[in-house]
Structure formats: C-alpha cells, structure tokens
Amino acid sequence: MSESMTQRVGWTREQMAQRVAQDIENGSYVNLGIGIPELVAKFVPEGRTLIYHTENGLLGMGPSPEEGEGDPELINAGKKQVSAIPGAAYFHHADSFSMIRGGHLDLCVLGALQVAQNGDLANWSTGEEGAIPAVGGAMDLVAGVKKIYVITQHTTKTGEPKLVESCTYPLTGLGVVTRVYTDLAVIDVTPDGFRLVELTPGADFAYVQERTGAQLLPLSH
C-alpha cells in the first residue's frame, strides 16, 4: 500500500493481534482462526491464562514445538504441528463441535473476506468460477461461539473495502461479528451499523471512513 512507502499509517499485523489480545478476559476459552488470528496467542497480557481450542480435537493447545520435537498427529486446525499444555484434553470431532455449537467457547477470532455492517461475515469463498469450495469449521464457529471477533486488513490488496454495507461473497454466517480489528481501526458492529471504537496512529475518522464501504459512526463517549 502506498502509505507504507511514505509514513506508516496504522498497525502492523502484530500490533493488530496485540490489540485483540488486550480484549480477552482471563480464563477464556478461545479458538483462533488460521493466519493473523494465530498471532493473538503471542500477545496475551501477563497474568492472564487463556485456553486455546482447536476444532480438530484439543483443548489446551500450546505453541509450536521445537524443530524435530513435533508429532505429526498433534496438529492444529491449520494442520501445523503444535503442543499440548499441562491440563490439556483430547476428544473426538463430535465432542469438539459440541463445544463450538453448544456455546461453550467464549471467543473466536477469525479472518474475513468481507464483514457487513449488520455483522454478516464472508470468509470462506470468493464464489469464483472453478474454485474448489472448502468451508472447514468456519460456519460452525460463527454459529456457535459466544463472541466472534474479526481481525483483518482494512482493505484488500487492491484497495477494495472489506467492511461493507452488505457482503457480495457467499456468507459464512448471518449477523455474527461483534467487533472488527483492522490495521486502521477497531470497529464495533452495533444495531446502528459500524461504530468506531479506536483509531490507530496516523489514521483519523475521515481516513478510515474513506476506506470503509459502509457508513462509519463516530466514537461515542
């Protein structure tokens, strides 16, 4: 993006992840999606313990193992090798999705292709001709987890807004997203639409609104 060549506006991926981490309460059961969401685990504030769920059957997921220490049968939903913390538990897929569907997880942090102002999420398919459709556990997560946060770049690589009036891509779930963390701002999905919660360094309201495909309500105090 042109901004980064002159003076950086907004947050890096790590800063986005760090900001999300601040909003997660001690003791939460959390499922982190593949990609930027995975970074969140690195920034959990001192004194808080989170328990990570991975839908392929592990509660108490720990960090990646040291080189050569991994087990190809201990992986996360992204199929990367992970570890298990003391106090972990393994279970089968029906039990794992009972946790999800049954509303037992406190939070899921997901990436997005598009988020609509009513909380609709599209994150599994661009609906492209000839693409192989693949959904995984995304639809179950958004339907079942208590709170869905999205972490995403504010716009696509070509500058198209990802926060929109209504999604044009196939939906993952209806009205499921409660908060969006982007490189430019933290934005809540409210009954009135998108509402700005926090700006990032160098980004003002107009700057964020310009890059948002729906009306943005100002900070409320």
Next chain:
Amino acid sequence: MSESMTQRVGWTREQMAQRVAQDIENGSYVNLGIGIPELVAKFVPEGRTLIYHTENGLLGMGPSPEEGEGDPELINAGKKQVSAIPGAAYFHHADSFSMIRGGHLDLCVLGALQVAQNGDLANWSTGEEGAIPAVGGAMDLVAGVKKIYVITQHTTKTGEPKLVESCTYPLTGLGVVTRVYTDLAVIDVTPDGFRLVELTPGADFAYVQERTGAQLLPLSH
C-alpha cells in the same frame, strides 16, 4: 399353579433361561433385562463368549462380586453390584444409548406383561390408577436393538394369558418382539402371528393354545 402340585408341566425359570442361551451366537453383544433375563448369562454354552451391555455405562459386564468385594459405583441397570471383565469399557449415558438406538446391540432379552401377535410389547406399566409411572431404558432398547426376545411365564399368576391378540396395557414398542420363551413353549412372532417353535415336557399344542390369548400356528417343518 395347579400343574406344579401334580406333575410339573413345562420349564423352570432356569430351564427357560438355558433355552434362550442356546439361541445366542458367539460374539454377540447382549443386553439382559431385570429378572428372569438375568439368568440367561449363567447358561451360555461352552465355547461361546458373549459381551454384556448394561445401559448405565458398561460393556463387558461380569458376574456379581463376592460378598464384600463390590463397588457401589459398579452396578448394572437393576442397580445390583456387578463386576467388569478384562476387555470391558465404561462410557457415559449418551454413548450407551447410541449403542442401543444405533442398532449396535445384537440382542436384548426382556420380561413382559403382554406380547401381542404382531410383536407389540407391553412391559413397563399396567396403567393402574395411582401407580408411579417408570419406564427406564425399555423403550429405547426395543426401538434400537437388532433382536428382541421375551422371556416370561406363559400366563400371569392368576392364569391370564400374556400372549394376546393385542396388548391392553400401555405399549413399550410396536412390533418389536421376534421370539417369546415361556415356561410352556418357544413361540415366534411371524407376519402370520404366533407360531409354535418348540414345546416343553408335558405341554402339547392344545395345552399351550388354551393358555394363549391369540391363535397359535402349529410347528412348521
């Protein structure tokens, strides 16, 4: 009954149980109801291994423990203390009834209040005014287990037939019983109704028919 005072006609409870045991194939997964059905386990022919399921969460139920050896937390569906064989497994109630409802058990042997000629079974309630209704797992067993045998006295204590044209007591299940073992005969439930399979010592066709509340078809060869 008057017969027993002169010359015994038919089988004792043990003989009934023994006769049932002969019809159970090696390797079967079997659930035995409370009462006479429990006796079946004592008469399994040499060389056959059956695996007993008790719906309160044990596959591989073994005999009653020696006096003082029992565990109040190792019981059967009749709430009597039992043991677990090597190769047993414990599980929770939803898994236990998945075995039952999912058609994984080969055979269930139950007692009966009434069996109708179309296989309907009544075995949980006499519908009596003021009685406390209690059903337990009977309705799940008859709906799910592959084969339902009934073992019962041919008539009630007052001489009323228990094999009838249609049940007058509240039903446990519709068309579920395939074979009935009584003190007087072995009788199949067929599309044409009750058919005699085997007579017991001292009982001839007329004798059994007289004590049966529906038409009895003769032995077919």
Next chain:
Amino acid sequence: MIDKQISSPAEAVRDVFDGATVMVGGFGEAGSPIELIHALIDQGSKDLTIVSNNTGSGEVGLAALLKAGRVRKFICSFPRTANSTVFPELYRAGKCELELVPQGTLAERIRAGGAGIPAFYTPSAVGTPLAEGKESREFDGREYVMEHGLKADFAFVKGRSADTYGNVVYNKTARNFGPIMAMAAKVSIVQVESVVEPGGIDPESVVSPGIFVSRVVEVAEPAHESELIAAGVSYP
C-alpha cells in the same frame, strides 16, 4: 491463572436460585453427588426443576431434597426404586410434577442441549403413551418422534478426580449422566475425591474436558446412598 476449585460444597452451590433447573448426575446411587445435594438442602432454594434418572432412595440425597419440599418438577426416566417412598407420596399428593422420559431419550436430550442441537428425531417411544402429543415424522419409511434438547441452569456431578482447569475423570458406572449434564448446564459443579494440578490427568483419558466444568470441589470421602440408608440417616 485459572483455578476452578471451590472450597466447599456449600460455597459451590451458593448461587442456585429459586426456580432453577438443576441436573443431578447419578444412576441409582452410582454417581449421585450426595454432598452437593445436601449442601443444596442447607442452602434453601426452592421451586426447583430437577433432571435426574431416578428420584432417590430413603431420606438422603435426592429423596431428602424432595422431602424438604423444594422440588416443583422432576424430569426423570425411572422415579421408583426399592427404597423410594418420598417421591411416590409427593406425586400421588399432587405436590410434585413429573415429566417421564425414556432413559435414552433423556440422555440424548441432555447431550443435545449441551451440543447446541435444539431438536432431533428418535425411534424410541413411537406408538407409546410417551409419544402422545409429540410431533412425529417418517424417515426412510420408519416413524420417529421429535424431541427437544434439554438445558439447565446448574449441573451437580460426581467425579473421581479433577484438575484445577476442570478436567474430570469418573469412577466406573458412576460416570453415567455426569459428562452430558456437565455439557448442558450453564454452571456445572463437580464434586471429586481429589483435585490435582493441571497435568495431573492424562489428556488422552479426560472424560469431561474443563470447558464443560465451572467449579470443582473436593469431597475426599463421599458417602454412598446405600450406606447412609443402612445407617438410618435421614437428612438433614
């Protein structure tokens, strides 16, 4: 820092409120969380709906809770047992409502409640009085009845051991309804003989993962219903 251990049964059941639905584990005396039930008797909440396979024996545990007049409704598969006189008397006197559910349907409804399944179809009870008034439907030529998931405000469960994250293992056939009730309740309270540190339970052998368990409380030597009855105990 996560520590779900609570100091006493009294403390663990402190916030049960009037009118709450409480699932209580156990099949007969196996798995019956007697100390939690007795703490609930002491605690005083009333108009409770209890979901449990049986209604208790003698005058301890569930039978004592019933006797204390605290149960408005009982959801149950088998409300009579050898030594059970309390429930039958209340029921005949019209003082306690009963919803009778086949045992497997009860288990599946509880599991569905915990798994976010609002309703499912089962062949159990088709054509019987227990299917009366229920919606039925054919699949592949066979008739099934629709049953609803069942949830609760609290679950009282008895395990063998737990860690402070709430992972629980059970003892033999005392497992029964515990794991699914823990799933189906907003607040799941598990009494165990010993609470250990995280790592003290093999993650391959955990039966109730901690996410289903809100509180664990140590009762090192839990009473057995049959022993209390044999000793002539009537609680409180």
Next chain:
Amino acid sequence: MIDKQISSPAEAVRDVFDGATVMVGGFGEAGSPIELIHALIDQGSKDLTIVSNNTGSGEVGLAALLKAGRVRKFICSFPRTANSTVFPELYRAGKCELELVPQGTLAERIRAGGAGIPAFYTPSAVGTPLAEGKESREFDGREYVMEHGLKADFAFVKGRSADTYGNVVYNKTARNFGPIMAMAAKVSIVQVESVVEPGGIDPESVVSPGIFVSRVVEVAEPAHESELIAAGVSYP
C-alpha cells in the same frame, strides 16, 4: 472366544464392494489410515463414496485413491490443502462429485448416523449457500437447518492401540473423526500400532468401545503422509 484381529490390511478390506460408502478417518495427515487406504487401492473396488474431512495430499493415501479413479463422490468439509492437486483436477474435470458439508455438521451427521438419530437441527450454515435447498425451522426464535444422519458400509480408522475385543485408544489429535466413524459404519476397520489382549487397555480410558469396531489390524509402524510426500512417494 472373540478375536477381531485380522492378519493384514489387505485381508481387512477384502470385502469392500463397488459402490460402497467408506468413511475414512483423519484430519489432514493426523489419523489418516494410509495402510488401509493403500490396501483398498490394491483391492480394486470402484465407484466409491468417500466421507472424509479432507481429500488428501500429494499422491498417497486418499489422493492416491482419487488418482486411481475409484471415487465417484466425496463428502467433505475441506477438499483443498497445500499439497492437494488430485482432487481439484478431478473436480474441475467433472470426474468426482463433491458434497461440501460444514465440519461440525459433518461430525454431527456421522455421530447421528451411529447413534440411530435420522435427523437433527443445527444453527450452522443458516443463511449461507450450504443451507440452500435444506429444510429450516425456528426454535425459540432462532433459525436452524435440518440435517440427516450419515451412515457408511465401511469405516477406515487409525488408532494407537486396540485389544482383540475391538476396544480402541487413539493418539492425540489423530483421534478426530475415528470414534464417530467407527459408530456409523456397518463394518469398522481400525489399524493400530499394537493389538493387545483383553484387559490390556484400562476400561476407563477406552475411547471406542469394541461394539463399534468390527476388525482390528496391526500396522506397527504406520507411514505419515507428510513423510511419504517428502520422500517423493506416489502410490502405488
């Protein structure tokens, strides 16, 4: 005398027939019963419907079965992965049908198939293309879609250890779909690293009770998909 041990993967999959539905455990390479899949490739049956979370990577395991042209239809939640080219090519060429199912719905459908539940309601996929054409219904003001139980003729599952009665334990996240697929198939075939005598597995820790398992076969040192791919293996 009960002994479910079979001498070899080839013998274990001998009776898979043309047109059979086969559930195959595994999530990525974890829990993928590669030796059973390879035995099925050798065995020759075709027009198969495969139920598995992924479609395999490289040219081993499920991808090799697909490449051999033996799969008519795939029921799956995520049919593309980093090293997966076989399925995408077949799919684009119209040579393999795909039924895409959300992962949790897939798991629950399999579990329902094994548990005798013909249909259930789930909130997953409501309002999305994957709910199109499906019956929906409101419960307590929320919309749900109806999904059907899923059964199979065979299940191929990878465990860690089993006894000769068919009780199985698993390894870490390789457990995934194995236990529910074993429930949902008429004939469940489990490959394990070691087969032990009854009594060799703690009854409290059994994950798949033997009633769900038809055959166990020892594969002492099972291959991992990633290692085969790294070694350039293309099966057969």
